[in-house]
Amino acid sequence: MIIQLEKEIGADELTGIELKLNEINFKSRRVTTQDADYLVCIGKEDFDIRNIGNLKGVKDIHRVSDDYKLVSKKWRVQESQIDLGDGVSIGNGAFQMMGGPCSIEGEENIRQTVEQLAKSGVKIMRGGVYKPRSSPYSYRGIGIEGLKLWHAICQEKGIKIISEIMEEKKLEEMYPYVDIFQIGARNSQNFNLLDAMGSIDKPVMIKRGMSGTLDELLYSAEYVFSGGNEKVLLCERGIRNYEKTYRNCFDINAIPILKEKTHLPVIADPSHGIGLRRHVPQIAYASAVAGADGIIVEMHACPQKALTDAKQTISFEAFEEMVKKVELLRGVLG
Ligand code: PEP
Ligand code: MN
Numbered sequence: 001m002i003i004q005l006e007k008e009i010g011a012d013e014l015t016g017i018e019l020k021l022n023e024i025n026f027k028s029r030r031v032t033t034q035d036a037d038y039l040v041c042i043g044k045e046d047f048d049i050r051n052i053g054n055l056k057g058v059k060d061i062h063r064v065s066d067d068y069k070l071v072s073k074k075w076r077v078q079e080s081q082i083d084l085g086d087g088v089s090i091g092n093g094a095f096q097m098m099g100g101p102c103s104i105e106g107e108e109n110i111r112q113t114v115e116q117l118a119k120s121g122v123k124i125m126r127g128g129v130y131k132p133r134s135s136p137y138s139y140r141g142i143g144i145e146g147l148k149l150w151h152a153i154c155q156e157k158g159i160k161i162i163s164e165i166m167e168e169k170k171l172e173e174m175y176p177y178v179d180i181f182q183i184g185a186r187n188s189q190n191f192n193l194l195d196a197m198g199s200i201d202k203p204v205m206i207k208r209g210m211s212g213t214l215d216e217l218l219y220s221a222e223y224v225f226s227g228g229n230e231k232v233l234l235c236e237r238g239i240r241n242y243e244k245t246y247r248n249c250f251d252i253n254a255i256p257i258l259k260e261k262t263h264l265p266v267i268a269d270p271s272h273g274i275g276l277r278r279h280v281p282q283i284a285y286a287s288a289v290a291g292a293d294g295i296i297v298e299m300h301a302c303p304q305k306a307l308t309d310a311k312q313t314i315s316f317e318a319f320e321e322m323v324k325k326v327e328l329l330r331g332v333l334g
Helices: 011-023 107-120 144-157 168-177 191-198 214-226 254-261 270-274 277-290 316-333
Strands: 002-005 027-032 037-042 058-062 096-100 124-126 160-164 180-183 204-207 232-236 266-268 294-298
Touching (some): 002 011, 011 027, 011 037, 027 214, 096 316, 107 144, 107 316, 144 160, 180 191, 191 214, 204 214, 214 254, 254 266, 254 277, 270 277, 270 294, 277 294, 277 316, 294 316
Parallel strands (some): 124 160, 180 204, 204 232, 232 266, 266 294
Antiparallel strands (some): 002 037, 002 058
């Protein structure tokens, strides 16, 4: 059960609610986010919800049978919309493309990409400055100085930044320069990192774990939301199976299922989802048709030369065509 509290709730009113919860053996946890104040209540006993709903200080109340509560659509039927400022929003009908290299490589790479995004009318640039790599000898990213440069160039052009944070201790230095923090597949259940994301007021996109279930992804989102940050996005990026002909198995089913279970926006990542440049646009189209609220794609001026994930990185020309076709498809679907 979730109780949304009145904004100016008094101590007596709160005690009154807590006493009632004690009577029915429910444990509660207070959650204060940017938007509201909640009591998330856990218990098994049957009770008449009106006995709590009628109490002073209660603004709204719902039974939520799912184990995740605040991110559940049983609590909030209306889809959430995340506002990135400057007229850029995601969710509840607002769709965004995001494009950029797997890793930020330097000034020329940033400038070329920003120019292409502007040409395609895309407002969000992706790129890693700290990269999770299977081998410690592989390229691990340009680091904070690269992020600062990237941010300065994007500021000039009105482009927003999405970038992966791999560890809590990098939060302070990255914070001023990132518009959406990405939690990578390998950190999808790094609960300390998720707790840290709950303490900030900037949007966080959580990727599905390499072999994560949809419920596990929703629990990860619940960590951030219940930590106090309502600005959470989910990302389907493919899961690992026994098939070797592609990199990951993009789970198209995840999109309608997640959208049914949660009010949070759902983003598709076809690049990691299939891992093969020539097929990325098709998976992007399928995602748009399946109801994604946004698509994030790896692109590069010279894809075969990209420092990381070259095999799945598309060209600027392919990106431009893809953006146009996604728009057309969304138009057809209304
Ligand atoms: C990435 O976005 O480049 C990335 C590393 O993604 P994932 O965490 O999904 O593997
Ligand atoms: Mn990548």
